[in-house]
Amino acid sequence: MSFDKKTIRDIDLRGKTVLVRAMLNVPIENGRIDDTMRLKAALPTLKYLLEQDTAIILLSHHSREGQSLAPVAPLLSELLGKPIKFVADCAGEAAGAAAASIKPGEILMLENLRFDPGEEANDDAFARRLASYGQVYVNDDFTTCHRSHASLVGIPKYLPAVAGLALEKEVTTITDALENPKRPLVAVAGGAKISTKVPILSFLLQKVDVLFIGGAMANTFLAAGGLPIGKSLNEPDQIEAAKQIMASAASQGKTLLLPVDAVVTTDVEMAIDIRTIAVQDVGEADIIADIGPASAGQLDTAIRPEGTVIWNGPVGIAEHPAFAHGTEAVAEKIISSGAYSVIGGGDTADYVNNAGLGSRFGFVSTGGGASLELMSGNKLPGIEALQGKDGSMVQ
Numbered sequence: 001m002s003f004d005k006k007t008i009r010d011i012d013l014r015g016k017t018v019l020v021r022a023m024l025n026v027p028i029e030n031g032r033i034d035d036t037m038r039l040k041a042a043l044p045t046l047k048y049l050l051e052q053d054t055a056i057i058l059l060s061h062h063s064r065e066g067q068s069l070a071p072v073a074p075l076l077s078e079l080l081g082k083p084i085k086f087v088a089d090c091a092g093e094a095a096g097a098a099a100a101s102i103k104p105g106e107i108l109m110l111e112n113l114r115f116d117p118g119e120e121a122n123d124d125a126f127a128r129r130l131a132s133y134g135q136v137y138v139n140d141d142f143t144t145c146h147r148s149h150a151s152l153v154g155i156p157k158y159l160p161a162v163a164g165l166a167l168e169k170e171v172t173t174i175t176d177a178l179e180n181p182k183r184p185l186v187a188v189a190g191g192a193k194i195s196t197k198v199p200i201l202s203f204l205l206q207k208v209d210v211l212f213i214g215g216a217m218a219n220t221f222l223a224a225g226g227l228p229i230g231k232s233l234n235e236p237d238q239i240e241a242a243k244q245i246m247a248s249a250a251s252q253g254k255t256l257l258l259p260v261d262a263v264v265t266t267d268v269e270m271a272i273d274i275r276t277i278a279v280q281d282v283g284e285a286d287i288i289a290d291i292g293p294a295s296a297g298q299l300d301t302a303i304r305p306e307g308t309v310i311w312n313g314p315v316g317i318a319e320h321p322a323f324a325h326g327t328e329a330v331a332e333k334i335i336s337s338g339a340y341s342v343i344g345g346g347d348t349a350d351y352v353n354n355a356g357l358g359s360r361f362g363f364v365s366t367g368g369g370a371s372l373e374l375m376s377g378n379k380l381p382g383i384e385a386l387q388g389k390d391g392s393m394v395q
Contacts, residue, residue, distance in 0.1 A: 003172050005386040006162040008045060008138055013052040015104055019134035020045065020164065021141045021151050021382075023366055024060035024072045024109070031071050037353055038143070038366050039076050045140045045164035046080055046107070055102040057133055058084075058109040059151050060141065061119065073109045084109050091116050091129045099133035119150050127154025140164025142171070143345075143366050145382030146373040152382035161386045166366070171383065173363045174374050177342045178207045181308040186299070186339075188330060190215035190313030191347070194238045199376040200312070201245050205254055210302045212257040214291050214315025214326065221246065221258050227279050230264070230286035257302065261292030263316065263323060271322040290316030291326035296333060305338035312344030312375065318351055327351060335360045345371035 022045075023038035033039075049056050062069055073086035083106075089095040090110045102108050113119040118126025127150040131137070137159040139145070144152060145167070155161065163171075177185075187208045189201060194217045204211055213221055219234040224242035249256035259279055264286040266273045276292045296315075303309055315330055317323040331352060334341050341361045343349050346368030349358070358364045365371045373380055 003163070003168050004389050005168075005383060006389055007168050008048055008162055008164060010389070011136065011160065011162055013049065013054050013136060015053055016136050017055040017057065017099075017102060017134040018049055018136045018138055019057050019059055019130065019155065019159070020049070021137070021139045021144070021155075022046075022058045022060050023141045023143055023166065024058065024069055024076070025062050025143060026072060028062070028064070028067060028071050033071060033075050035350075035353060036075065036079065037349070037358065037364070039072070039079055041166045041366055042076070042140060042164075043080060045138065045166055048165065049138070050082065050105065053104045055104050056107045057099055057102065058107065059090075059113060059130065061114045061144070061151075062112045067112065069109060069112050076109075080107075082107060087111065091118070091126055096129075096133070113149075113151050122148055122150045122154050124154060126150045128158055131155045131158035134159065137161040138164045139382055139386060140166045141382075142167050142370050143368065144370065145367070145380040146370045146378075148381045153385045156385040163383070163386055167383070170365055170367060171374065174342060174344070174365065174371065177308055177310055177340075178375065181207075182306060182340060184209040184302070184304055184307040186210040186212065186303050186307060186309045188212045188214070188299070188309065188311040188313075188315070188334070190217065190315040190327070192216040192233060193235060194220045194242060195235055197313075197372075198238070198241050198245070199378070200372055202248065203375065203377040204310075205245065205248055205252060208254065208310075210255040210257060211249065212299060212302065214259060214295070214330070215313055216288070217313070218259050218291075218315075219288055222279055225258070228282045228284075229288060230282045230284055232282070232286070232288040255302070257298050259291045259295040260298070261294040262288045263290035263292055263326065265289050265322075268317060268320065268323070271320065274322060289320070289323040293329065296326055296329035299330065299333045299337075303334065303337040303339050307339045309334050309337070309339050309341045310344060310375070311341065312346070312348055312371065314347055314351055318347070328355075331355070331357055344375060
């Protein structure tokens with residue numbers, strides 16, 4: 001599909017001061033950053049803006065309460081090969097003074113926007129204050145586009161607002177995989193709760209040829225089918241929703257795959273009494289912690305080299321090594337299939353990147369909640385706030 005919002009390629013930016021809502025929300029442990037995926041994704045937009053002789057003011061947040069963005073500036077500077085000045089303020093006098101003094105070719109990074117309550121409250125005065133720092137606004141942070149925060153939907157009320165290259169790529173890639181895929185299209189959906197995934201599962205069923213469900217979410221489906229799940233995590237109040245999804249798959253002629261075997265334990269933390277059994281043999285004291293090899297093996301025939309795979313959510317308790325084998329198997333089967341693959345962000349992206357597998361997939365999204373919303377067919381406020389292609393050109 002063609003992206004229907006203006007991007008930085010569509011407007012005249014030369015010599016302007018540009019506010020960039022960037023992907024700077026990276027894991028910081030003891031001042032150290034090991035995962036640079038999001039920072040590297042931001043580089044094409046920043047390099048393009050520098051080529052246009054712009055002055056760049058970086059805006060972002062950190063999801064960890066009280067976490068400063070100060071450690072991000074030197075690492076991004078190293079990756080970009082360009083000095084980045086950091087100011088420990090986002091909308092006060094220090095930020096205003098730093099923004100007023102920035103020159104073309106320079107980059108300024110402001111402090112964590114969520115240090116000011118006006119960000120999450122979408123406070124108009126806070127948005128206007130940020131907007132006063134620049135002449136053009138660029139949203140290049142797909143990860144937050146499902147939020148209606150001041151830096152995402154407030155600033156575009158006061159400045160010409162367009163998309164960055166990373167944002168454009170995220171939306172185009174995920175949407176194309178759903179709307180114009182190479183078939184068969186297989187979706188692998190994991191995670192813990194069906195209650196948070198009902199919209200995406202229902203939407204996916206309209207698009208895919210095969211839907212594979214794993215993780216604790218699958219336990220609710222197994223229970224809905226009358227199978228024993230012991231003491232496994234499940235959502236009894238979602239049994240009817242699971243039944244409706246299974247009925248919908250059948251009525252649409254879609255293949256719905258559920259686990260046929262499981263790795264069980266009687267204590268997840270202690271990882272004791274681990275066994276691989278058929279799902280119908282789960283005992284009263286058993287806890288399903290992972291899918292078994294036969295379950296993963298269903299993907300061998302479902303995924304075709306000429307097709308497409310979308311994967312969102314681990315299929316077991318992947319943070320525990322004893323229960324990560326199913327997720328490992330799914331990853332390897334997708335990779336070895338030769339099919340085009342899209343990883344839907346969040347825990348799945350973290351898993352494949354931490355395992356050193358990210359480069360072996362077709363596309364790994366930076367977005368967690370934003371990916372889910374887009375895959376559910378929903379509009380994202382941060383994208384809707386940008387100028388459409390049919391709008392007037394910015395001069």
